[in-house]
Amino acid sequence: MQINSQQFKRAASQKLADPKVQKALKNAKGKLVVARAKSILELDNYEEMRDEAARIRDYSLLNLEVLLEEWEKNAKAAGTIVHWAETPQDVNRLVIEIAQKHEVRKIIKSKSMLGEETNLNHVLEAAGLDVRETDLGEYIIQQLGETPSHIIAPAVHKSMDDIADLFTEKHKRPRLTDIAALTHEAREILRPHFLDADMGITGANFLVAETGSTMIVTNEGNGRMTTTMPRVHVAIAGIEKILATLEDVALMLRLLTRSATGQSISNYLSFTTGPKRPGDTEGPGEFHVIIVDAGRTGILGSEVREALRCIRCGACMNHCPVYQNIGGHAYGWVYPGPIGSILTPAYVGIENALDLPNAATLCNQCGVVCPVKIPLAELMRKLREKQVERQLRPWAERLGLKLWGWAANRPAVYGWLTKIAARAGSLLGGKTGMLHRLPAVGREWTGGRDLPAPHGRTFRELHARKTRPMSEKR
């Protein structure tokens, strides 16, 4: 996917001023946050499960090499054809090769964020293949030629009216104004494609080393269709998706679906182990799995390693006060919200997403709700440090900090400068005691709000006055 993270500030301002986006975000926030909170209450040992989930993810990352090799051995024993891809381009090339080998014309696809990373749909379409997203949200996004704004609710930024207009145009049917009717129209339109597609593409929520399986979590049933109806199935999975056992998956699922949508369980959990077996009348004749690095090993060896624990529930964005106000598109790449503010610089280069780790108050709501205890705020702070170390911050900010550092190391100078500033600020604040416009870097602060003006005396002055009589008594 194209990287637009450098335009974060401008995009965020646009989204803040867009009443449609604001309405959709408000609606989603109310529903997802409440649903999660309610469903977590069903687990009387939630914190214990969360501790164990974090531990299991760390174990999986520490033993990644052994677990992937074991997964591969078991997958091959079940007849799965295993490929390895180092880059996004390798993923796309491998999928096209498989499609060409099987003379594929039509592909049905179940939602995959990794596919968004590699820009898979566009590359397949450019190769002359007919690709159809089948998750309702992804289908809407694909028809609009947009990108998902949320990792589990891709079309959350669209209203029913937007979708009614879209379907009227694309489906050439009378305009519907009811959400259920629109959903069922998409079902009718997509059903024939499920039945005659040549190839199915899915992602993977987890890879299970013990059995060599891939597994996906869905609600709509499109994942089951995609893995069963076409004659070839290709699953793409990042290396970090590995878990050791079926029991580990069971634990993760209790946390994943509750954290994501507030469901105790998703409607369909599908574990796939190899292609059609002898005697089976359904299922694909060939099952390919592409194991993908595409930047993950870089994160594994970096200061944001814990980000690889992520199981893609989306709770961090649902609970983020920044995401709640600007939505996913402002972040400019595949993953929005707090996890996106860490993964985007890690995948596309820290210099290509400078604003993202800074677009946070570090309130740590994300860290509190993360089911695998990723210290999201801490990781964002580490990325900020790295920006400073690598001198990637704007020159004005660097100069400002340098000057501040020089003064702060000289108490007399510092005291004198702050005295002037406190008095000047008090004068400028006037009757309201507010500063409406600051010069230079201060402009960004007063662009959206006032700054309370100082009252004329510095803390050191006030402190000295208060403590003087005490010291004199002594």
Added chain:
Amino acid sequence: MSARENILQRIRAANGRTGAPGASEREAALSRLREHPRGPLPSMNWELLPRFRERCIAMMSSVADVATLAEVPRAVANYLTGNKLPLSGVCWPEFANLDWAGAGLQIVARAANGNDKVGITGTYCALAENGTLMLLSGQDTHAATSLLPDNHIAIVPASRIVRAMEDGWDLLRSEHGRLPRQVNFVSGPSRTADIEMTLVMGAHGPFRVHVVIVL
């Protein structure tokens, strides 16, 4: 070097190792796979059958009880007529010999296609924790039958209701040894909330799931 070798080598370096893991390290990592320990489970202070029924309903399935397998066709007919649904469809071969015609139904034992409106399946086992059916793919257990028709009816022997997914895996390990091509856990009808976060039943799979428990 191949992509596989390159990736594994980068993993090794990132994890601070110099060479490939030795036998003892490999063994330590893989012992978890053999022992497959269970993680912490939530408290499960409930009876299997009532919990299963309650959770099926919570997941928007409907439930009926029958005393014997022979009574299933009558219960299915009641459900279909009561909800004004079509009286013909398909079933898994294991139910071919039930007296469907005697209950006024036309049920054929074959895999469902896109035209069938009613699909009748069994289940490998059922999970009480969330009202879930555990279905295995196979020669005679067609996945399409629980997926393509608008109405999925599942016959669940009460003796096959277990507590949680972990129990389902243990049952599968002891009875089959290895996983079939696909294991599907089904909890209620297909649904989506992709338009304005509003829940709608019948996204791509069944609109309705009816569970007939054979006591």
